[in-house]
Amino acid sequence: MKLEQDKYASLDSPLHRWEPRCKFVGLVALIFAFSFVRELSMLPAMMTVTAAIYAISRLPVSFWLTRLRYPSFFLLVVVLLLPFLSGQTVILSLGPLGLRQEGLISVMLITVRFLCILTVGLVLFGTAPFLTTIKAMRALGLPGILTDMALLAFRYLNELGDDLHRMETSMRLRGFRQHRLSRRGLGVLAWLGGSILVRSYERSEWVYRAMIVRGYGNAPPPRDEFQVSAGDVVALVVTFLVAIGFVAGDILI
Amino acid sequence: MHIPDGILPATVCAAGYAAAAPVTWYSVRRINQRENPRADIPKASLLTAAFFVVSWIHIPLPPTSVHLVLNGLLGVVLGYFAFPAILIGLFFQAVMFQHGGLTTLGVNAIIMGLPALVSYYIFRMRNILEKKSQLITGVFGFVAGFAAIGISVALFLVILLTNIPAELDVATERTAIYTLALAHLPLMVIEGVFTGLVAVFLQRVRPQLLDSI
Amino acid sequence: MIRTCSMKEMMLQYGQPGMAEPALLVSGLWFSYPDKRDVLRDINLKVMPGERVGLIGPNGAGKTTLFLTVCGVLKPALGEIMVLGKPVLNGDFCPEVGLVFQNPDDQLFCPSVRDDVAFGPQNMGLSKEEVEARVREALSVVGGLELASRAAHHLSEGEKRMVSIAGVLAMRPQLLLYDEPSANLDIRSRRRLIRVLQASKETILIASHDLELVLEVCNRVVLMDEGRIIVDGEPRQVMADDELMEAHGQEKPHSLVPHSVPHPHYQR
Amino acid sequence: MIRTCSMKEMMLQYGQPGMAEPALLVSGLWFSYPDKRDVLRDINLKVMPGERVGLIGPNGAGKTTLFLTVCGVLKPALGEIMVLGKPVLNGDFCPEVGLVFQNPDDQLFCPSVRDDVAFGPQNMGLSKEEVEARVREALSVVGGLELASRAAHHLSEGEKRMVSIAGVLAMRPQLLLYDEPSANLDIRSRRRLIRVLQASKETILIASHDLELVLEVCNRVVLMDEGRIIVDGEPRQVMADDELMEAHGQEKPHSLVPHSVPHPHYQR
């Protein structure tokens, strides 16, 4: 498997150039404001803002579509179930089932909120290398243990994924087939999982040695220096205002 | 079993973060109390990545195949590192696969992470016993894995169904929770058995992994 | 005789009626990864039973990829692969072909050596006694009988290599593919490996950067670069061709250099 | 001159007043792992600045363990280690000693090449500009400047090796320890490595099973077995001693064998 997170991180757009810390704070605020929205009439504004952000980011639409593949199953379930379960106002009956107005409204709310948050999240993490974003989070005060762990885990994810892939291939080549759930089959898969754990544990010992030989923990981790320009701050303030606008609008309406 | 963005009210998302923060803080504090907290970070990080990878293994469950959650095993192996590990794992999943969500990260971390800590405590009770035969390890592993996923399923269903905008009456809601939980029973058993089997494997091959961290 | 390889020539050379069936016949094989095109380009290769072929070439030449297509893990874009007269179908389990991975850790995942060697035969559906017999036989071929009850994760690098070979031998493949078998071995284990390879009766293909090993074990060598077979011939002749070897990132092995040459190093 | 090594002799040989400080002085070193006793037994070794020492010996001889004690990762049970006149204390960060690990994947733990090379200098507390300068310098020494912004897991094996060497060079160590630097390299990358090693000005120790590499790079060789130093001397002389080499699981390198010898292999 390939992590395609950074595929478009090196494009050039205002969002790519936005200082990572400001971008993080701004877009996260916006995401939470979106999750606050409960009024149908706010949805067009939400979609407009989201579409504008995505357009400014110059990320290709194909990127958005491929990213939608995983969560679309969930969306389908919501769309199919909720209109029949929720609310009293039946607007259309299909035999014993009734299509209800409240259900349809909540489907629309959930779907739009979901898509907007997902899209802004894509922009947030797709317009800078993933590592830069993690460093920005560290600079914003995320505990060192968490960032160190995230960086190291990220580094070895591919490595271990390749290990697993090769091990599965070698099992297949020696005739292992897993069509049915069997006692032996589950046992073998547990060995496989256990072997991955043991391998990564053993590797971690060497990684630790390599880290202390080069002075891990000897000096405090460098302060990541991000340069904040006036434009970055203006963009942050504007985003904040938009976010506040959504919350206020939702309360007032 | 991750709750996606957009479905929960903002207050519940915020409550999730509010609950996850102190648990994270407590875990980090326990880690920092060790004599050499730095030494365990590479271990915990690589194991976090390893758990992520192990959860990609397909378990056949005709007519489909399932992926395991493994939060019980994570608790058994990582101890207090389990909660940060799950937080990081969920974050990666949300960012890389749009699985789960950013606003629901706190809620999901509670759903997965608290049971992991519970299974850590369960498995640690094994230490009371003098003799640690493979059978005993297997049984404790099974209970830890089964309990963790069981609690997760329960938390997941309760949070989801009580917050879904469907105006279900209490009785229907309760029935739905029971039915859905029951439907997860085979999965819970597989998780338990798998956790037990891995624990036995680790005891045979690398016992340090079961009591180092 | 050094020659660039073409299918017609090979046919002429081996293809007469009445000759034994080739152990491996690859014709017109092309392969691409989704994100890397033409990793194998028109590979034609015919290996007769009992031959020992060394596959050499720089990193990225496509040696490992060729092995994976031959044993049916990867599906070729074009071309055909026949093992002992039967076509290899992608995804099918084909116990006639055994692949020994470069890193033994990829192959050893069972808690004990015995479990590991028994893994293949068990999957072939053999009886318990038969499996046990195969395990003993395979382990004794590589000289590892006394390792049977050890945990695979605690073995030395050389022992791991031997056990991973035993795990493949236990399935009694007719065609054995070794991917960099001497990687990470010390001199003693490497020597033991060479003995095992020299004594084996199967048809073998060895992908390796260790040209001395190829020279000692193989009676034919195939040089690959950028997905093509550049040359196919007698090892000492191919490797003695300085120009050819250097053009494809190889070095003439020291054992073929006639005299001891002085090395540029600081003299105390 | 081949000799078994003793501390007194070494003192006589190098220890006269007025001579430069030794780059490394190990005296009476013993080491045990919790579950493996006496992995190093009474190691005495003196290396003068600018020397290039090859450390050879079978698997499990203790080469890696010796390196880990020298750079302060493992704590010796007995004995003393001095680097440039300063004692090495266990757990202390000692940027004068650089260790290049056998497996570059263990050493490249940072997500990008630049981060990785900068890791050491940053921990030395250098300023941002100084760190950046060191990164460029180290990468250009190994010829990897254009790799700076790449992710570590997308590099080829040869590139990984070069970057991991750069990561150590960036700390400007006086004493460099290379653990099996040519493992897993193809012939082209190995040649590039040999060039880098030959051009380096630091004092270096190289643990390797690749005797040809040791012969090309080192001006002194130390043979270890079972935790002891067996012999310490001039590489061509030590390696030419068949009896000694064979007793410790080594083989005379082909480049020291006077004539091309026929190999036992099947002739078509």
Ligand SMILES: Nc1ncnc2c1ncn2[C@@H]1O[C@H](COP(=O)(O)OP(=O)(O)OP(=O)(O)O)[C@@H](O)[C@H]1O
């Ligand atoms: N899974 C993959 N996806 C995309 N490209 C790949 C994949 N595996 C290998 N490649 C590429 O295919 C080419 C051939 O790789 P292969 O591993 O077959 O070479 P090789 O001859 O075995 O090299 P080495 O000597 O390093 O083992 C290389 O350029 C490699 O980068």
Ligand SMILES: Nc1ncnc2c1ncn2[C@@H]1O[C@H](COP(=O)(O)OP(=O)(O)OP(=O)(O)O)[C@@H](O)[C@H]1O
């Ligand atoms: N962490 C450890 N715990 C216990 N024993 C160990 C450990 N690491 C190494 N050993 C043992 O110590 C001995 C020396 O190991 P070391 O790795 O130093 O050898 P080496 O000379 O580097 O061998 P190689 O050529 O295989 O790299 C071996 O017998 C090994 O099994």
Ligand SMILES: [Mg+2]
């Ligand atoms: Mg290969």
Ligand SMILES: [Mg+2]
């Ligand atoms: Mg070693």
